Amino acid sequence: MNLEPRIFVAGHRGMVGSALMREFAAHGYHLVTRGHEALDLTDQRAVRAFFAAERIDIVLLAAARVGGILANSMRPATFIYENLAIEANVIDAAYRAGVLRLVFFGSSCIYPKQCPQPIRETYLLSGALEPTNEPYAIAKIAGLKLCEAYNRQYGTRYVALMPTNLYGPNDNYDLSGSHVLPALIRKAYEAVESKAATLTVWGTGEPRREFMHVDDLASATRFVIEHDIPDGVYNVGVGADLTIRELAQRVAAVAGFRGELVFDRTKPDGTPRKLLDVSRLARMGWHATIGLAEGIGATYADYAARQRAANAASNG
Template identity: 65%
Template sequence: MKYSRIFVAGHKGLVGSAVARVLEKSGADVVTRTRQELDLTDQAAVRRFMADVRPEAVVLAAAKVGGIHANDTYPAEFIWNNCIIQCNVIDAAYRSGVSKLVFLGSSCIYPKFAPQPMREEHLLTGALEPTNEWYAVAKIAGIKTCQAYRRQYGFDAISLMPTNLYGPGDNFDLLNSHVLPALMRRFHEAKVSGAPSVTVWGTGNARREFLHVDDCAHAIVWCMENYSGEDFLNVGTGQDLTIREVAQAVARVVGFTGELVFDVSKPDGTPRKLLDVSRLDALGWRASIVLEEGLVGTYRWFLDNICCLRTESRFDGS
């Protein structure tokens, strides 16, 4: 079922902005609010907004996010902000008569030592990764909130768990970004400065899955229109690459021709992190943007929006 008036919560973020682009191209009436216009941690404000605007559907992409350091330093903020945002939006959407809500989580919800590839039934079968458990617990609570409102009230709230995302609008800060945008920026700075090499942490043998944010946005819209179920769904490519292969692909796209040095004294992290996407595949949706194609567009966005800013060349894997 298609919806014409859709509230995208978190439209300034990587995923929310991509969802808004896809919906706008389809002709939908996309409703957005900045944090200054609507504080999603304010229950009364969220209820007033939903009652006044009355969207047909809601995409809940708003969240407090951050890296390992932020999760470790501000655990109370991570669990409180995310839980309260989720509860406020889900409850207000139900109370105002919203027909469909899509809640977005993360693959970090799975146990640290979950079997690979990770299937939906692996949730809550083991201990979480300690460095991001506050965020993960909040996202698990979001899944359970959607399931509870479906069971008790018949509210059509679904949950999707995307894998590692990249693309236009990503965070390229060297201290806080994820591996792919960090590599892109380092390779770019090395090319510009003429540096002979770039150092990458670890052996390069760890395997990771990457999904272009536009593919993710299309999956979100597709599921909003075609899926209504209590079980959450993994969203990814179902394929992974070694960090070495990813680094080589980024270097090719950027045009860095120097040496890649892998610092084996640094940790690899989890050996593998891959989602099993067989449920979503069986329903009829599959990712279509191959990594190198997605990297080309991402690098173009980086050149147009980021590289003009003052940067410092850092090649120590930080």
């Protein structure tokens, strides 16, 4: 493929965006970025001006307001409004500027709470959503439907990727807004450092989840662009899951925590199970390559190193 196209990575500082930057930069692509201080993607006028001023050939729309169960429960209006505004502004401005290729990143939470497993793309809108993150899920559904509508009406070729639960460098480790895996990594690190006897995990530990390293999502994105994958909705995952209890045990083992795992049953579990059917993209030739043990080990090491460096700087 000609490596001349200019690719706008929206949300380049986040976990997904930074993984896209690493992946595409490593393969010689010309990347365009704007931080929030330079371009507020919820501002329609500013977004349209940006696309009018820059020649953009491909958009990777990774910018989003994201968070775990607590953050979604505390700020539902923020989650639905900001995500709707970002995707509507970027998708429409991209079309107006003549951008024919765009990748929109959704989430596995778009699928019904009680859904046949593994979850196929065709199960979308077949049942009620999980209440704890419904506003966010509705915004993401609107984003993929925007892509479908623009493709149908204007002949664009916008693709929507629905990744499973992601983790990796630059994740959010704030316990008030993080997802389960980064929260467990932080809790395990702090438990080891403080020599705590227990580590508390939200919920019963029984829900099953699938986890994919964010670098695999970046790899899938490049595959979609370079192989000119047709527009549509594609699940992106590893095709295997485990219980939250098993996940907590794995993180504790990586961290060297030998105390007791305590499950706080007063906290919500969320959806009972989320395992994606990833056969559609697999048939086209893409598969995840980073195993969970390898991924957790590397992510924990990265987090621990950053924390130790921050502590050394504050004490120095």
